[in-house]
Amino acid sequence: MTLAVPAPARARPNALWSFISAQPLGAVSLLFILGMVFASLFAIWIVPHDPLKLDFAEILAPPSRSYPFGTDNLGRCVFSRVVFGARTALVIGILASLVGSTIGGLIGVVQGYFGGRLDFYVSRFIDILLSFPIIVLALVVVAMLGKKIVLGVDMNLVVAIAIPIIPKVARVVRSASLSVREMPYVDAARASGFSHQRIVLRHMVPNVFAPFIIMFTAFVAQAILLEASLSFLGLGVTEPTPAWGLMLAGNAADFYREAPWMIIFPGLAISLSVFAFNLFGDALRDHLDPRFKV
Amino acid sequence: MIRSVAIGLAIVLGAGMASAQTTTPTRGGTLDFAVVSDPPNYDCHAHETYVVVQSVGPFYSTLLKFDHSRYPEVKGDLARSWTVSADGLTYSFQLNPDVKFHDGSPLTSADVKATYDRMRNPPQGVISLRQATFADIASIDTPSPTDIVFKLSSPNPSMLQNFASPYNCVYSAAKLKDDPRFPLQNIMGSGAFRFVEHVRGSHLVGQRFDGYFVKDRPYLDGFRIAYIPQPSAMLNAMQGGQIKAEFRTIGPADKARLEQAMGNRIKFQEATWSTGLIVAFNTEKAPFNDPRVRRALSLALDRNAASAGLRRTSILREVGGLVRPGAPFAASATELAALPGFGRDINAARAEARRLLAEAGVSNLKFALVNRAVAQPYTPAGIFLVDQWRQIGVEVEHRQLETSPYVQAVRAGNFDVALDFQNQVLEDPTYTLLRYISSDKSPENPSKLVDRELDGLYEKLVRETNVAARTALIRAFEARVMDNAAQVPFLWWNRLVAMDARVNGWAMSPSHVHGQDLVDVWLAP
Numbered sequence: 001m002t003l004a005v006p007a008p009a010r011a012r013p014n015a016l017w018s019f020i021s022a023q024p025l026g027a028v029s030l031l032f033i034l035g036m037v038f039a040s041l042f043a044i045w046i047v048p049h050d051p052l053k054l055d056f057a058e059i060l061a062p063p064s065r066s067y068p069f070g071t072d073n074l075g076r077c078v079f080s081r082v083v084f085g086a087r088t089a090l091v092i093g094i095l096a097s098l099v100g101s102t103i104g105g106l107i108g109v110v111q112g113y114f115g116g117r118l119d120f121y122v123s124r125f126i127d128i129l130l131s132f133p134i135i136v137l138a139l140v141v142v143a144m145l146g147k148k149i150v151l152g153v154d155m156n157l158v159v160a161i162a163i164p165i166i167p168k169v170a171r172v173v174r175s176a177s178l179s180v181r182e183m184p185y186v187d188a189a190r191a192s193g194f195s196h197q198r199i200v201l202r203h204m205v206p207n208v209f210a211p212f213i214i215m216f217t218a219f220v221a222q223a224i225l226l227e228a229s230l231s232f233l234g235l236g237v238t239e240p241t242p243a244w245g246l247m248l249a250g251n252a253a254d255f256y257r258e259a260p261w262m263i264i265f266p267g268l269a270i271s272l273s274v275f276a277f278n279l280f281g282d283a284l285r286d287h288l289d290p291r292f293k294v
Numbered sequence: 295m296i297r298s299v300a301i302g303l304a305i306v307l308g309a310g311m312a313s314a315q316t317t318t319p320t321r322g323g324t325l326d327f328a329v330v331s332d333p334p335n336y337d338c339h340a341h342e343t344y345v346v347v348q349s350v351g352p353f354y355s356t357l358l359k360f361d362h363s364r365y366p367e368v369k370g371d372l373a374r375s376w377t378v379s380a381d382g383l384t385y386s387f388q389l390n391p392d393v394k395f396h397d398g399s400p401l402t403s404a405d406v407k408a409t410y411d412r413m414r415n416p417p418q419g420v421i422s423l424r425q426a427t428f429a430d431i432a433s434i435d436t437p438s439p440t441d442i443v444f445k446l447s448s449p450n451p452s453m454l455q456n457f458a459s460p461y462n463c464v465y466s467a468a469k470l471k472d473d474p475r476f477p478l479q480n481i482m483g484s485g486a487f488r489f490v491e492h493v494r495g496s497h498l499v500g501q502r503f504d505g506y507f508v509k510d511r512p513y514l515d516g517f518r519i520a521y522i523p524q525p526s527a528m529l530n531a532m533q534g535g536q537i538k539a540e541f542r543t544i545g546p547a548d549k550a551r552l553e554q555a556m557g558n559r560i561k562f563q564e565a566t567w568s569t570g571l572i573v574a575f576n577t578e579k580a581p582f583n584d585p586r587v588r589r590a591l592s593l594a595l596d597r598n599a600a601s602a603g604l605r606r607t608s609i610l611r612e613v614g615g616l617v618r619p620g621a622p623f624a625a626s627a628t629e630l631a632a633l634p635g636f637g638r639d640i641n642a643a644r645a646e647a648r649r650l651l652a653e654a655g656v657s658n659l660k661f662a663l664v665n666r667a668v669a670q671p672y673t674p675a676g677i678f679l680v681d682q683w684r685q686i687g688v689e690v691e692h693r694q695l696e697t698s699p700y701v702q703a704v705r706a707g708n709f710d711v712a713l714d715f716q717n718q719v720l721e722d723p724t725y726t727l728l729r730y731i732s733s734d735k736s737p738e739n740p741s742k743l744v745d746r747e748l749d750g751l752y753e754k755l756v757r758e759t760n761v762a763a764r765t766a767l768i769r770a771f772e773a774r775v776m777d778n779a780a781q782v783p784f785l786w787w788n789r790l791v792a793m794d795a796r797v798n799g800w801a802m803s804p805s806h807v808h809g810q811d812l813v814d815v816w817l818a819p
Contacts (some may be wrong), residue, residue, distance in 0.1 A: 054681050056603025074609040074674060149691060234667050238694050240677045250669040253526070254547040255607065 047080035058207025070261035097291025145212020183280035221277030325818035336465035354463035354483035362801035381450030402439035408467035452722035513816035539793035588779035611788035741780035
C-alpha cells in the first residue's frame with residue numbers, strides 16, 4: 001500500500017503572463033497600445049515643439065533632428081502633431097467604443113433575457129441599422145448633430161461614432177445572453193423571486209462580459225478609423241487640433257508631392273494603431289473565448 | 295507703395311514679355327478652358343458669380359469695358375466714344391454703327407436703353423442685382439439709333455466703371471418686349487461668339503460670330519468650356535491637354551506641379567486679386583460690442599508675418615487696407631503702417647492688445663471663429679488667426695462650416711467672430727467701401743455695427759468728384775473703420791492663372807470677371 005502524497009500545489013500562472021505566452025502577437029500589440037497611451041498622457045514632455053505653433057521659417061522642412069517627421073505647410077512639427085494626435089484618437093476612440101459597446105451590450109442582454117416580442121422588434125430595428133454602412137450612418141448622425149465641445153472633446157462626434165457600434169455589439173451580446181439565460185443559476189434566481197433588474201445586472205451581465213470586452217477592444221480600432229475618416233471628410237475634428245485624419249485632409253493633398261512626410265507619418269499612425277487594436281482584440285478573443293481553446 | 299509699384303511693374307513687364315514673344319496673331323483654333331460649375335441661368339443682370347460671366351460673357355457686348363493695359367481705366371465696347379458733362383450729370387454715348395445681334399437684327403440705342411431700363415427697373419419676375427448701382431440714373435434718351443444719353447439725378451464718380459461691368463450684357467429690346475425673362479434661358483447677344491450648345495454638368499460651346507462688329511475679330515474659331523468642379527481634376531485635365539486654361543486661379547503648389555509636369559508648355563500670369571479676407575466681429579454680442587476688445591484682437595494679428603509666410607503655400611498675398619493694394623486710392627505703405635494692426639512692431643501691438651483687453655475687463659476670453667470649410671485660403675488663414683490670438687491669451691474654437699451654413703450663420707448674425715471675404719468687382723471706392731457703412735444701410739455689413747460718422751464720410755465720398763478730396767475722405771474712412779474695428783482686413787489674395795503656352799492675347803486683371811469676352815485671344819500654332 002502506498003500512500004498518496006499530494007503533489008505540491010502549482011502556483012496559478014499570472015493572467016498577464018499567461019496572455020503574453022499564449023498570444024505573443026497580442027502582447028506586442030498591447031505594448032504598442034500602452035505606448036500610445038503613454039504618449040497621449042505625457043505628450044507635452046515628449047514632443048520637441050508645440051503642435052499648434054506656426055513657424056514660417058520651417059515651412060515644408062524635411063525630417064531632421066529638430067523636426068523628426070518634418071513640418072507641414074504652416075511650419076508645424078509633424079512629429080508633435082502625430083503624438084498629440086494619438087490623444088485625440090484614443091480619447092474619441094475609447095469613449096465612442098465604450099459608449100457604443102455599453103449601450104449595445106445592455107440592449108443585447110435585455111433582448112436575450114426577455115426574448116419574445118421585445119427581442120423580435122428590437123432585432124428588426126437592429127437589422128435596419130446594420131443595413132447601413134458604418135461610415136454612412138456616422139455621416140448622417142454627425143451632419144444632424146453638429147458639434148458640441150465638452151472639455152475639448154466633440155461629444156456629438158463621440159455619439160456619431162458610437163451609434164453605428166451599438167447594433168453590432170447588441171447582436172453579439174444577445175447571442176451570448178441567449179445561452180446564459182438557460183443556465184440553472186438564472187433559473188434559480190428567477191425561482192428565488194429576484195427582480196429582472198437584479199437578474200440582468202448581477203447574473204447575466206457578468207457572464208457576457210468576455211464577448212463584451214472583446215467587442216469593445218475591436219471597436220476602439222473601428223472608432224479610431226471612423227474618427228480619422230470623418231476628420232478627413234471635414235466632419236470630425238477641426239483645425240488646428242492635431243488629429244491624424246485631419247492631417248491627411250485639406251492642404252496635405254496639395255503638398256504631398258513636395259512634402260510626402262505630411263501624409264506618410266499620420267497615415268502610418270492610423271494604420272499601426274488600428275492594426276494594434278485589431279490584433280489585440282483578436283488575441284483577447286482567442287484567450288478568453290473557451291471555443292478557441294482546443 | 296514700393297510693393298504696389300513692383301506689382302504694377304511685374305504685371306506690365308509680364309504682359310510686355312508675353313506680347314514680345316509672339317506678336318502676330320493667328321486665326322483659328324478652339325480654346326478649351328475650365329470653369330468650376332455651370333451658371334445657374336444665363337441672365338447676367340441677375341448674378342454676381344463669376345461662372346456666369348466666364349460662361350456667358352463671350353456671347354454679349356457691353357457699353358464700355360475695362361482696358362486691361364491701363365486697368366481700371368475703361369474703354370469702349372459698343373460705345374465708340376462718349377462725353378461726360380461738366381456737372382457730371384449727363385453721359386452721352388455714340389454707339390458703333392452696324393452692330394448686329396446673332397440673329398442678324400441690328401443693335402441700336404433702343405436695345406441699350408431697354409437693357410438699362412431692365413436693370414434699373416426690373417419688370418415683375420425679373421431679378422436685377424444692378425438696381426442699386428444704377429439708382430442715380432434719372433432718365434435715358436435715345437436721340438438717334440447710334441446715340442444714347444443717360445441723365446443722372448446727382449453726380450456719381452463711379453458711373454463710368456459701372457457702365458463697364460461685364461454683368462451689364464446688352465439684350466435685344468425686341469426679345470425683352472416679347473418676354474422680359476428671355477435672357478434667363480436663352481443666349482442671344484452681339485458678342486464675338488454665338489451660342490452652339492450647353493450640356494449641364496459637362497460643357498458649353500461657342501462658335502465665332504462672323505458678323506461681329508470689330509473688324510478681324512475674334513481670332514478663335516470657337517471656345518469650349520468644360521465644367522470641372524474638382525481642382526485636382528482640373529489640373530489633371532490641364533496636364534493632359536484636355537483644357538488650355540482656367541481663368542480664376544490656382545495655388546502655389548498647383549503651379550509647382552504644372553511647371554514640373556509641363557515645362558515650357560505651360561505659362562502663368564499673376565496679379566494682386568481684388569478679393570480679400572476680412573475679420574468680422576459681431577458687435578451685437580458681448581464682449582465684441584466693446585471696440586477695445588475688437589481693436590485688441592485686430593492688433594494681435596501680425597499681418598506682415600502672415601503675408602511673408604502664407605504666400606508660400608496659399609493664395610494669400612498682400613497686406614492692404616480697405617482698398618486693394620496697387621489700386622487707385624489704396625493706402626501707401628506709410629499710411630498703412632500708421633493704422634492700428636498694420637504696424638511693424640508686433641510685440642508692441644500685442645502689449646497694447648493685452649492692455650486693451652485688461653482695460654475692457656475681459657480676461658480668459660474664449661470665442662468661436664466661424665470660417666468656411668474651404669482649404670484655400672480659408673483653412674490656413676483660420677489656423678493663423680487662432681495662433682495669433684492664442685499669443686495674447688485668447689482661446690479660440692475654429693468652427694469650419696460648409697459654404698451654405700457659413701453664409702447663413704454670417705448673414706443671420708449667428709457668430710462671434712467670422713472670417714469673411716470681399717470680392718471687389720469694381721475698383722471705385724463707392725463700390726468697395728459700401729460693406730463698411732452701417733448695417734442698416736448696407737446689408738453686406740455682417741458686423742451689425744451702426745456708425746453714423748462712417749455713413750457721413752461715405753455720403754461725402756459718393757458725391758465728391760475731386761480726386762485729392764476723395765483720397766482724403768477715403769483715408770479718413772479707413773482710419774475710422776480700423777479704429778472701431780468691427781470689420782478689419784486681413785490679407786488680400788493673389789491671382790495666379792495657368793494657361794497653355796500657345797494661348798495668347800488674354801490679359802490679366804485683378805478681377806476674375808474682367809477680360810473674359812475672348813475677343814483678342816488667339817492660339818499659336
